[in-house]
Structures are given as C-alpha cells and as structure tokens.
Amino acid sequence: MKPLNVISFLVENKPGVLFNISNNFRRKNFNIHSITAIAGEDEDTTRITITSRGEAHEITKLVEQLDKMVDVIVVKRLDPLRTIQRDMALVKLHTVDPMAQEEALETINHYKGLILDIKPDTIIAQVTGSVNEVSEFMRDVKHIGIIEAARTGITAIEKGWITLEDTHIL
C-alpha cells in the first residue's frame, strides 16, 4: 500500500470549496482516506486536513493542482517528522460479561482513554492518539466486542513556530 500523506489547507469559507477540493482529488485519481474541516473563529476561513495515499512525487503534483484553486489560500503536504497528528475514536463496547467489562476498562486506561458512558452492558470510550495508536486500541478491544465505532480522522499541526499561514507569506 502507498504511504498515507497528511495535507493541510487554509481555504475561504464559502459554499462549494470543500466540494471543489474533494472533486480535485477524484479528478487526479486519488482517494480520500480521512477529511476533517471546521470554519475558523473569524468564519472567513476554514482549516481542512485531508489524508490520502500516494507516493511523495504524486502527492507533490496533486498539491500543485490544489494550490492553483482560487479559493485555496494555503495548501501543504505536512512533513511527517515535523508534524503532530491526532485521531480520535468513540467506541461502544459490548460489556455484559463482567470479565469483559474489566478488560475493557483496563485497555481504555492503558490507552489513556476516557470513559464517557457506562451502562450495565455497554461502555463508550474516547481514545485519542496517532492513527496507529487508535488503530491498535481498536484491535485490542475487537475480541471484547465493538458494537459501533466512530473516528474523526486526522487533524494535524506542525511542530515549532511554523504555521500554515507562514507558508503562505514565505
């Protein structure tokens, strides 16, 4: 499988911009693995984080195409070594068996997760971490019984002083 890349955007907060961006991924033959987006405090801009599989040179060309879009203010493939990325999962576990419940609680604690809801036969856990950590957690609780799980997909930020806006100024 090709490596997963994290691409961060700052775009104008207007109808259709997210559609145009995802449309561009499709046009250029990429599949979106995860996408997160939220309007900024000022409501003028939206920050989007998209992950997609591809070789570095393919992603570089894709980023050039995305950068060309009039409504895209900044777009950048984040350097994995200089980037903090986080994924969050809400997982509902089947814990009618007290042994299963105990194991679930231990596993959630091990991953520094939060318990958001406990019912006699279910637990809802919140686990945050890198994509790999969250995936490992999912694997570890699989045998207990996952009733339902929802993941946010990755959001990411670069280490140190550099920001997406800086990229734009440079």
Next chain:
Amino acid sequence: MGRMTGAKAYVKALEHEGVTHVFGITGAALIPICDEMLGSDIRYIPGVHEQGSAHMADGYARASGKPGVVQVTSGPGATNIVTGVATAQLDSSPLVAFTGQVPMSMVGTDAFQEVDIIGVTASITKWNYQVREAGRIPWAVKAALQVSNSGRKGAVLVDIPKNVTTDEAEMDFDANVEFPGYQPRMEPDPTELDWAARALADAERPVIIAGGGVVASGAAPELTALAELLNAPTATSLMGKGAIPSSHPLSLGLLGMHGRTEANYMIPDADVLLVAGSRFSDRTTGALAGFAPEAKIVHLDIDKSEIDKNVDSVTKVWGDAKTSLSRLVKQIKAYRMHNGNGDWARRIEEHKKSIEWPDDTSDLTGPNIIKAIRKALPEDALVTTDVGQHQMWAAIHFDVYEPGTFMTSGGLGTMGWGTPAAIGAKAAKPERTVLNISGDGSFAMTENNLAVAVDEDLPIIVVVFNNRMLGMVAQWQRLFMEGRYSAVHRDYALDFAELAKTYGAHGVRAETMKELNSELRRAVDADYTTVIDVPIDPEENVYPMIPPGMGLKDILTKD
C-alpha cells in the same frame, strides 16, 4: 453607488468593467437582465444554440485579448455551454459565462429549467461562483472578468438566480476584488532566471519550444529575440503557432504527432531545450521516453502546477512569458554574446533542405488548399479551424505572420468550434478578414451559426474540406486498423453550398484549384458570409505523423 436591482447592477458592472460585446441566448431566468440591456451600449449578439454562443465568446476573447462574455439561461441554456466552457478552459482562453438560475427559494427542488451548473462545471472552470445576494453582483462580475483574464487565463462561470436579478440592494462598483489565495505570479524568481540564463548561454545545441502561453502573453517578439540571440531553432506546439513568424529562418514549425519533420528531428538532438508556455501535452511530446532524452530542459510557465507535471525539468522559471523572456534576453546578453554555434545553425539549414514537400500545387490536396488559402488572405487575416485532418494540414502548412491570428481548439479538440469562433473573432476585429478552415464533419456540427453571421453582419469565410468522411478517424483506421472503416462515412445528401444560401450566405462549390483560387479571391473582397465547399480525396492522409505511443523520431512521412 446607489440602490438598484441586481439586473441593472449586472449590466452596469459589465459596462464599468469595459465589456462591449455579449454573446448568448435569453430565457425565462434572464428576462430581467435582457430588459436592462435595452438601455445599454453593450452589443448583444443573439445566438442560435448556446454552444455556438460560447464558442463565439471564446473566439472573441482569443482575437481581442479581452475576456469574452457569454450569457445564457438556466437549465438547458447552461448545460449547452459546457463544451464551450471546457474548450476555453483547456486552451486557457478567458471566457466568462453568466448563467441564469431559478430563484434561490427554488434552488435544489428540481424546478423547471434548474440544473446545478456550479456542480456540473466544477471540473472545467478556473473558478465558478453562485451569486446569492443582489448586492454581490458588481463584485461577482468584476471578479469573474479579473480571474478569467489574469495569470493562466481560463474559463469562469457565474450563476445568477433570478430573484437576485430582481432584488434591490445598495451597489458598490468600485469594491476591490481580492482573493487571499490567488495572486498570479508574473515576475520570475531572479535565482531561477539566472540558472535558466546560464543553461541557455552555455548550450551548444539549443532548441526552443513555444506554446500557447507565449501567444497569450504577447511574448512573441521577446521569444523571437531570444531565438535569434541563441541561434536556437524554434518549434511551436499547436497553440503556440504564431509565436515566431513561419517565415523566420529559425522557425521549425509545428512539433508533435503531426509536427514537421525538421521540428521532430531536431528536438531529440538538443542539449538544452527551452520550453516556454507549453504544457507538454501528449500530442506535442509523443512517447516521453523519446522526447529529448539528452536535453537539459528549462521550463518556463505561468502555472507552477505545469512545471514538472509531465516532463521533469532541470531548471524552472515560474512567471509570465513576456516578462521572463525579456529578462532572459537581458541576462544572457550580460553574460556574453553567444558563440553562434555554427554547426548547429548549419544543421537547421540542412534539415530544412532535406525535407521534400510535393511541389505540385495543382491538385486539391489538403496541403495545397491550405497554401491557396494563405495566398488569398491578407497577412493579418484571422484564421480559425475546426478539428480533424483539415486542422492538422493547417497546423503544418498554414504560415502565420502575426501572433494570435491563428486560432484552434487545441486541448479539447472540439469539432464545430471554428465557425462560431470565427464569428466571435469578426465581432472583435471587424476590419479583418476572418476565415474558418473546416471539414464536413466539423462544419455540420455548428453550421447553424451562419444565421448569426448573416443576421448580425459579421461576415466570415468558411472553407469546407469535404471528404464525406470523419477523415482523421478514417486515417487512423487506414493506418492502424487494416483499413477497416467503421462509423466514419458521411454520405448524406447535404449540399453545403445550397445550405449556405438557405442561411442567406453565399455558397459555392470549388472543384478545381482554379475555381478555388477565384472563389477565395472573391470571398476576401466581398463583405458577405461565404461557404466554399471543396471536395477532396477521402483516402488522403495527413503527413507527417507519429503513430500514437511512438517517439518524435518515429515519424511517418508518406503512405
């Protein structure tokens, strides 16, 4: 400033931005706008089908260098311009389309004549936008014209719901248009430029490929100056035709699939290749493996995403062609005068001389008809083409003396583009002779636009290369499918000369070179629309040709 309806503001905004011509067809969603146009000095040129109107606006844009405006109603009016929008976008032509839309309250309900044209055109526009408040109209009009005609030019679409045209609002026509993410780069980076200048100054066997970007930015004089300074033979892509005069000793003519032998042979031998305003399309490069394998490629483009897209370059110059080329000339001159690369210059001559073109000009062959057209036309005449064999004959054999006088649908390859585009070009430059080089297949797609040429007094000449075939496909079937013809015959009873007369134009059939010459002369002198139907041999192939998937030197020159 002032309070007014959206429709009034729209017309005022067009006037304010200097728009003088609008092509289109009205409809329910446009009634308020067309009512306001009654009081305007803008010339409205009604079409017969929206596709034709879009091509007219495109032809107008290419001939004038100003954005071409097409205005159509919602639903089918909007979907009918899709081909025109895509054609302009692929050839980086500044087309601005305004589409009517059902009222905002009905958007999304599948109302009568509603189509999501913003969604439909997302992939074929540089930018598109739906105006949702009347007060945004002046901004949207200004933004559309500005985006389409700046940086790498392209197609823009603005969708205007009907209620937005009837609502009143306070209007500001001088509001600034600023996009934080859109600042076209004109000035090249000095370091990049310096590298490029050094590479070119040190070249022993330099070759230049000029593309549509050179024509679009008006950089033909700078390009020619650079070619002369480097003593570099210069080939052009289809869109770059005219970037250097065909008569210039350093001009190699067209390169690529139907390129001239001298161009296709010299490029792989180059040690440094300057590619200016060209995007390395597959029709230009042939198989990438055989494309200048030894050469250091210097790529100059206004669109950063084109650099290294198809072919990796050693040195990149990101900027406007005119600015960058004039800087390059200056910089190279500062290094040293070029050594004159004597051997290389001689090889250009030898190459050119070694290629034999049939010198019998009496038969009605494709190349001969093209040469007859050239001879009959004034040097500054505007020529459009349709798509197919006639287009390639024109690309190979039609000499262009002034940049921008040869216009063709290069990227999308839209059959039927030429006739309406010629009408648009005539609207832009009424003092020039305008001629469309067409084929029977292409002409039949949009011939109804002759009605517009006649009614609107925009006379054009159409020469139809009539082989009763979809000739280019037939050629591929002859060459690559053992001659099995499928779906290419066009043996209809249609008589193009009679058809022209039905539209009120002059129609004539030229069966010999003598008749063709005299009809061409008459048509150039006359100021009415003329169609000259020229029967040609359906078995004639366009040569040279590089078979698809082969390299530049795998060129076929005859049957």
